Amino acid sequence: MFNCGxxxxxxxxxxxxxxxxxxxxFSTSNRWHNFSGISALLLARYxxxxxxxxxxxxxxxxxxxxxxxxxxxxxxxxxxxxFIDENHFVHEKLSIRIVPIVFGGLKxxxxxxxxxxxxxxxxxxxxxxxxxxxxxxxxxxxxxxVQSHDGRTIHRSDVSDPDSPxxxxxxxxxxxxNYLQHLSVNEMIEEFIPKCEVIVHFTKDAYLREQSYDExxxxxxxxxxxxxxxxxxxxxxxxxxxxQLQLNQLDPHxxxxxxxxxxxxxSNDKNIIYxxxxxxxxxxxxxxxxxxxxxxxxxxxxxxxxxxxxxxDGSERDGIExxxxxxxxxxxxLLSLNDKNFPEFLFLGTASSHPLPIRNVSGxxxxxxxxxxILFDCGxxxxxx
Numbered sequence: 242m243f244n245c246g247x248x249x250x251x252x253x254x255x256x257x258x259x260x261x262x263x264x265x266x267f268s269t270s271n272r273w274h275n276f277s278g279i280s281a282l283l284l285a286r287y288x289x290x291x292x293x294x295x296x297x298x299x300x301x302x303x304x305x306x307x308x309x310x311x312x313x314x315x316x317x318x319x320x321x322x323x324f325i326d327e328n329h330f331v332h333e334k335l336s337i338r339i340v341p342i343v344f345g346g347l348k349x350x351x352x353x354x355x356x357x358x359x360x361x362x363x364x365x366x367x368x369x370x371x372x373x374x375x376x377x378x379x380x381x382x383x384x385x386x387v388q389s390h391d392g393r394t395i396h397r398s399d400v401s402d403p404d405s406p407x408x409x410x411x412x413x414x415x416x417x418x419n420y421l422q423h424l425s426v427n428e429m430i431e432e433f434i435p436k437c438e439v440i441v442h443f444t445k446d447a448y449l450r451e452q453s454y455d456e457x458x459x460x461x462x463x464x465x466x467x468x469x470x471x472x473x474x475x476x477x478x479x480x481x482x483x484x485q486l487q488l489n490q491l492d493p494h495x496x497x498x499x500x501x502x503x504x505x506x507x508s509n510d511k512n513i514i515y516x517x518x519x520x521x522x523x524x525x526x527x528x529x530x531x532x533x534x535x536x537x538x539x540x541x542x543x544x545x546x547x548x549x550x551x552x553x554d555g556s557e558r559d560g561i562e563x564x565x566x567x568x569x570x571x572x573x574x575l576l577s578l579n580d581k582n583f584p585e586f587l588f589l590g591t592a593s594s595h596p597l598p599i600r601n602v603s604g605x606x607x608x609x610x611x612x613x614x615i616l617f618d619c620g621x622x623x624x625x626x
Contacts, residue, residue: 243267243352243412244443246274250281256519256539260285265295265330267337269414269443270349271302279310280317287316298324299339302348334359340430344416344423351424352412353433356524361402368400405525408533409436414443421453438533439465439522446470458513465535467516474517474540486549488588491568496588583610589623 242263250260260282268275283294298304304324311317330337338353363382373395377387381397389395411434415421424430434440440461448454449470458466481499488496514520514535521536550561589604602620609615616623 243441244269244275244414245278245282247277249278250285252518254285259289261289261291264291264293265297265325265332266303267297267330267339267352267412268303268350269352269412270347270416271306272347272416273306275414276303276306276310279307280313283311283317283320284314287320292319293321293323295323295325297330297339297350298326299328299341299350302341302350338429338433340427342423342427344420347416349414349416351427351430353430354410354412356405356408358407359405359525361404363397364400364402371395371400373400408438408524409433410439410441411437412441412443415445415448418448418451418453420448421457434461434464437461437464438524439467441467441469443469446472458510462510462512464512465522466513467520467522468514469516473515483544483549486544486546490546490550490565495586499589583608 242265245266245268253260253263263282263286266279286294296303296307307322311320328339328341330339334357336355336357338355340351340353342349342351363378365378368378368381371393372390373381373387374390380387381395381400384397386394386396411430413424417423444454449468485496485499489498517537517540519537519539521539523534523536525533550558550565585608587606587608589606602623603618604620604623605617607615607617
């Protein structure tokens with residue numbers, strides 16, 4: 242996992258991922274927004290029975306911040322942390338070269354990823370059509386030729402999927418408008434980028450408007466650029482939005498709809514993508530003939546009023562419209578709310594209910610007057626609401 246912002250632990254649950262599957266953590270810089278969600282993630286891992294966690298610490302990048310993240314709960318002290326101090330990480334076919342860079346006194350890291358070339362797997366369907374005896378499939382996997390039922394010689398290449406070529410990617414965080422120029426000074430990075438199939442940018446919208454970014458996109462126009470900015474198309478925690486939209490029908494002032502970013506790319510280049518929440522870049526896809534594919538199937542759609550008022554399976558709720566109308570009539574008979582009526586209670590993503598895996602943790606904003614407010618509870622991602 243690269244970076245762990247606030248709310249990530251709940252977000253991965255919303256997408257059906259398990260925190261226990263995340264075993265290694267890399268950060269692109271030692272700034273707090275890259276660590277603010279790590280405590281909740283580690284607690285979720287602890288509750289699932291995972292007791293080990295690996296953290297990149299090249300050039301002493303993460304140790305101090307990580308130790309600060311583990312003071313909130315005694316459970317975090319019981320986990321065993323393995324800090325990686327080397328510049329090279331290897332896992333099966335994946336290798337990541339870690340390039341530490343100090344810019345303006347801030348420690349950052351650029352990750353040069355490589356998937357080594359791989360021979361195509363034996364395709365059992367092809368074996369069937371080539372009439373390969375079942376007991377000889379293992380011989381083909383050992384790169385030995387075999388005889389089919391009709392006496393033909395079958396080679397591994399006859400029944401295997403296409404070989405996968407070597408593929409490269411790079412991940413970095415642009416922390417300043419001059420950071421890209423600083424990267425070009427590093428010979429290793431400058432030599433590696435032209436080989437990359439995909440370039441992942443943690444950056445800001447303001448930096449993207451700089452001439453240096455235009456030149457960077459033009460220079461590496463053949464690569465896919467996945468942009469992660471502060472205003473990306475983002476919509477997460479579907480259940481939170483759904484519950485809040487239901488309550489919004491009763492009183493839009495007391496239960497305002499949660500914020501949703503719907504930014505669209507200003508670029509005509511299809512290789513420059515403002516990555517929405519849930520996007521997948523799949524290397525070596527087994528479902529298409531393409532070597533890699535950008536998958537948008539998991540990108541959630543903002544629920545409509547119709548969606549929110551239906552059951553989760555899409556079936557209609559009997560009498561829902563009549564019930565809403567009756568409640569709205571009761572609300573209208575009460576003292577109307579306006580800007581001069583204080584205190585004002587604003588229920589955030591809990592939908593004014595007890596927190597559950599499908600609801601956010603507690604956060605209630607009380608506006609004392611037009612300038613002062615009190616916050617009751619500040620659960621994870623309250624600021625984002």
